[in-house]
Amino acid sequence: MVVRVGLNEALVLQQIHYWLGINKHEIEGRKWVYNSYPDWQRQLQFGQ
Numbered sequence: 001m002v003v004r005v006g007l008n009e010a011l012v013l014q015q016i017h018y019w020l021g022i023n024k025h026e027i028e029g030r031k032w033v034y035n036s037y038p039d040w041q042r043q044l045q046f047g048q
Helices: 007-022 037-043
Strands: none
Touching: none
């Protein structure tokens, strides 16, 4: 996947996949993931 979408993009997708796997929030049969921008920045610290 990294070759197709890029490293940073693959990391974002992997993090979303992780949260969907452990998250229990559902609205109308769809799982939802939500974080604030600061929360996403803490989780996805590219090149820092």
